[in-house]
Amino acid sequence: MKNLLILGAGTGGTIMANKMRKELPREEWNITVVDQNKTHYYQPGFLFIPFGYYTKEDVIKPKKNFLPKGVDSVFQQFERIDVENNKVLLTNGEVLNYDILIIATGTRIIPEETPGLKGELWYKNVFDFYTFEGAEALAGFFKTWKGGNLVVNIADNPIKCPVAPLEFAFYADAFFSDKGMRDKVKISYVTPLSGAFTKPKSSKLLGNLLETKNIDLVTDFFLSDVDNQKKVIKDFGGREVPFDCLVTIPLHSGDAAISNSGLGDEFGFVRADKHTLQSVVKENIFVIGDAGNYPASKAGSVAHFQSEILAENLMCYIENKPFTAKYDGHSNCYIETGYGKGVLIDFNYDTEPLPGKFPFAVIGPFPLLKESWINHYGKLLFRWIYWHILLKSRWFPISSHMTMSGKKSD
Amino acid sequence: MAQKIYAGKTVDVNEEGYFTTPSQWNREIAAEIAKEEGIVLTDQHFAIMEFLRNKFLAGETLSIRSINHSGVIDVKTFYQLFPGAPLKKATKIAGIPKPASCI
Numbered sequence: 001m002k003n004l005l006i007l008g009a010g011t012g013g014t015i016m017a018n019k020m021r022k023e024l025p026r027e028e029w030n031i032t033v034v035d036q037n038k039t040h041y042y043q044p045g046f047l048f049i050p051f052g053y054y055t056k057e058d059v060i061k062p063k064k065n066f067l068p069k070g071v072d073s074v075f076q077q078f079e080r081i082d083v084e085n086n087k088v089l090l091t092n093g094e095v096l097n098y099d100i101l102i103i104a105t106g107t108r109i110i111p112e113e114t115p116g117l118k119g120e121l122w123y124k125n126v127f128d129f130y131t132f133e134g135a136e137a138l139a140g141f142f143k144t145w146k147g148g149n150l151v152v153n154i155a156d157n158p159i160k161c162p163v164a165p166l167e168f169a170f171y172a173d174a175f176f177s178d179k180g181m182r183d184k185v186k187i188s189y190v191t192p193l194s195g196a197f198t199k200p201k202s203s204k205l206l207g208n209l210l211e212t213k214n215i216d217l218v219t220d221f222f223l224s225d226v227d228n229q230k231k232v233i234k235d236f237g238g239r240e241v242p243f244d245c246l247v248t249i250p251l252h253s254g255d256a257a258i259s260n261s262g263l264g265d266e267f268g269f270v271r272a273d274k275h276t277l278q279s280v281v282k283e284n285i286f287v288i289g290d291a292g293n294y295p296a297s298k299a300g301s302v303a304h305f306q307s308e309i310l311a312e313n314l315m316c317y318i319e320n321k322p323f324t325a326k327y328d329g330h331s332n333c334y335i336e337t338g339y340g341k342g343v344l345i346d347f348n349y350d351t352e353p354l355p356g357k358f359p360f361a362v363i364g365p366f367p368l369l370k371e372s373w374i375n376h377y378g379k380l381l382f383r384w385i386y387w388h389i390l391l392k393s394r395w396f397p398i399s400s401h402m403t404m405s406g407k408k409s410d
Numbered sequence: 411m412a413q414k415i416y417a418g419k420t421v422d423v424n425e426e427g428y429f430t431t432p433s434q435w436n437r438e439i440a441a442e443i444a445k446e447e448g449i450v451l452t453d454q455h456f457a458i459m460e461f462l463r464n465k466f467l468a469g470e471t472l473s474i475r476s477i478n479h480s481g482v483i484d485v486k487t488f489y490q491l492f493p494g495a496p497l498k499k500a501t502k503i504a505g506i507p508k509p510a511s512c513i
Contacts, residue, residue, distance in 0.1 A: 156475045192474065194498075198510060220495055222474045224485070236474070236489045236496075251475065265470070266479035295471055 002029050005088060005098035007078060008255075009035035009063045011043075011391065012289030012303035013104030017071045018393035019311045024318075026070055032096065034088065036077040038063055041132060042386060043160075044300065044379075047167055047336065049135035050127075050142055051175045058383070059132065066391040081261035083282050100284050100314065103270050105258065107160055107290040107298055111250035114155055116226035126226065126246045129168060130160060141245065142175070147184025148244030153233055154191050155223040155251045158267075160290060160298040163345075165189070165249050166196065166206055167336040173213040174338030188216040190233065190241055195219060199352035202345055205369055209337060252298070254291055269293035274349070275326045277310050284317075286310055294329075295349065301332045304390055308400035330402040332358075334379035342375035344368055348402040354409055359398050361406035368407065416442045421505075428501065428508045432463065435505025443503045447492075451503075455491055457482045459504035472497065472509040 004020055006013045017033050024031065040063040048054035067073055077091040081101065088096045109130050111117045117126065127141065128134035152169045159165075169189045176182045189196070189210060196207035196217060210217050224236040232240040254268030263270050263281050271280045272287040274294045279285035288310055289303030296302050305327070312325035329349030336342050344366045345353035357364035366378055389396055411430060414423050417438035422430045427443075429435060440459065444451045461480045465472055474497055477488045492499040501508055 156473060158471070158473075220498075222485070236485050237494065266476060293470075 002099040003097055004029055004031045004100045004102070005096055006031070006033045006102045006104060007035075007081075007088065008104035008106060008291065009033045009040070009067065009073065010104060010106050010289070010303075011300045012106075012291075012307065013102065014040070014063070014066045014391045015304060015307040015393050016102050016104065016288060016310065018066075018068050018391070019307060020314065021068045021070050022393075023311060023315060030072065031070065032072040032074060033067060034074045034076060034078055034090070034096065035063060036075065038075050040066060040391075042383060043130075044386075045383060046129050046132065046135045047164055047171065049132070050129055050138040050168075051171055052139055052142075056132070056136070061387065068392070078257050079260065080257055081263065081285075083261060083263065083285070086284065098284075100286070100317070102310070102314075103258070103263070103279075103285065103287045103291050104289055104303075105255035105291045107158075107252045107254055107269070109250040110253050111248065113251050113253075114223055114225060116228055117155075117223075117248060117250060119226060119228040121226075121228045121231070121246075125231070125244065126248060128248050128250055130164075130249060138247065145245065147176075147181050148186070149242055150185050150187045150245045150247070151233065151241055151243040152187070152189050152247045152249075153221070153223060153241075154193075154249045156192050158269075158298060159249050159252050161333070162198070162297055162299075163333050163335045165191070165247075166210075168247060169215050170209065170213060170338040171336060173215060186216070187214070188218055188241060190218040190221045192222045193219060199347070201355070202353040202369060205343070206335070209371070213338070258291070265293050267293075274329070276313055276323045277306060277327055278313070278317075278323075286314065286317075294327075296329045297331045297333070299331060299333060300386070300390075302330075304396075305330045305332075305400040307393070328401050330400060332398070334375055334382065336376065336379055337371055340373055340376050341371045342373075342379050343371055344375045344378065346402060346407075351402060351404070351407075351409075354407040356407035358406055364406075424507075426502075426508060429505040430507065432467065432506045435463075439505065440503050443505075447499055447503065449492065449499070449503070452491075454483060454487070455500075455503075458488065458491065459500060462500055462504050463506055466501075466506045472501065 040061050042059040045054045045059035078088050079091045080089045123137045127138040176185045195203040197203040221235045224234050232242050234240050258264040259268045270287045272292045288306050290298040309325040309327040313323045316323050332346045334342050347353045355369040358366045358368050421434040477485050488496045
């Protein structure tokens with residue numbers, strides 16, 4: 001028997017377990033998934049928790065529910081990958097052998113890396129919403145908050161779901177308007193980027209939205225430290241922004257065990273080929289989703305599109321053939337803009353988000369790079385699709401390659 | 411595509427003055443671009459620029475965070491060497507494209 005070992009049962013790992021169980025004959029291949037947590041979080045839902053739109057029940061389910069029959073699960077932390085000998089060492093002393101390894105360990109926030117961020121105001125006036133605990137603590141804070149300076153700050157890139165901080169700012173505007181206290185809340189969006197977003201066309205649209213919603217934009221701000229006494233965030237150049245409530249998107253890194261294994265870059269993201277998804281260190285190791293050092297968004301849609309490519313290339317590898325699939329960097333996200341509207345963007349390594357229709361030209365139904373109510377419903381509907389179709393790798397009508405059909409370029 | 415003359419050599423630049431052909435760069439050119447930015451280059455400047463160039467040529471993403479891992483200087487010193495917007499200035503003087511986040 002041969003062993004396919006998957007590290008991580010998040011979005012990427014779960015989809016791969018489902019896909020590969022269909023592809024690989026049971027009498028030849030064992031599939032084992034290792035994860036330290038038994039709970040699967042629907043991470044896009046964290047955005048809604050601080051505002052009271054989603055609760056715990058909306059975003060958590062047991063990981064086991066999504067793993068197919070014929071896949072073993074081991075709920076343990078791993079310490080190290082022994083790349084040389086094709087083994088994974090678990091913290092409880094167990095050793096798992098593999099013929100092929102898929103790394104799907106995701107990314108995590110490391111607020112402790114920024115001086116003062118996890119200081120005395122942590123979860124009192126300083127919150128993250130990239131963890132369930134942070135999002136829930138912030139929901140509690142907002143219930144009784146009387147207003148002041150609300151600062152949304154990204155410490156530095158890369159971060160998971162690069163549009164989520166913008167969505168948070170848009171939602172905060174709508175939320176405090178609904179509460180009749182928008183005049184008491186000054187919202188600032190403080191980013192290391194030189195504009196609201198990265199690529200010119202989307203940055204312009206989203207920058208305009210910030211302005212319309214009366215949200216201050218502070219750019220080129222690289223977070224150095226947080227002064228808990230003065231309640232200010234500082235950048236390395238000495239600039240300060242005062243806050244009464246700081247919503248931080250802390251620095252991100254890969255799994256600590258990746259760095260211990262010699263597979264990662266300086267931030268613990270696995271070095272891998274951005275097209276084939278194979279590790280650059282060892283040929284029987286492959287990487288999917290946030291765990292990789294891919295120059296793509298760290299987002300569920302990326303893991304989903306990569307899964308098609310990876311499944312095909314794994315079969316090539318097993319059959320000793322050259323790789324036939326190539327990941328193009330396709331990414332797709334709904335950006336909630338508040339008041340029941342949203343924007344949809346679709347792009348890849350080479351093409352920036354463009355206006356048009358998605359997924360079909362002319363009929364859409366989703367307009368690209370434009371505010372619309374239907375994009376908001378797309379986002380809400382997506383939670384159902386995620387739990388019922390995407391994780392289990394059922395048929396889904398969207399190609400893993402980006403298409404120019406429906407898009408308008410200059 | 412625009413061109414500029416530095417230290418007697420014609421180089422290709424984009425509309426913001428960033429090199430589009432990093433191989434056209436040398437130390438004399440760097441010193442002239444630095445002068446435009448009001449910076450006099452020291453060995454420390456060159457050491458961190460070499461780190462940035464190597465990283466860029468290896469196809470890796472450049473970020474402020476990565477400076478702390480350079481083994482050359484920390485971020486605070488980076489800000490002192492290239493005041494204001496250090497990563498933008500340093501890449502311009504180092505003859506490589508302006509770092510773009512890949513999202």
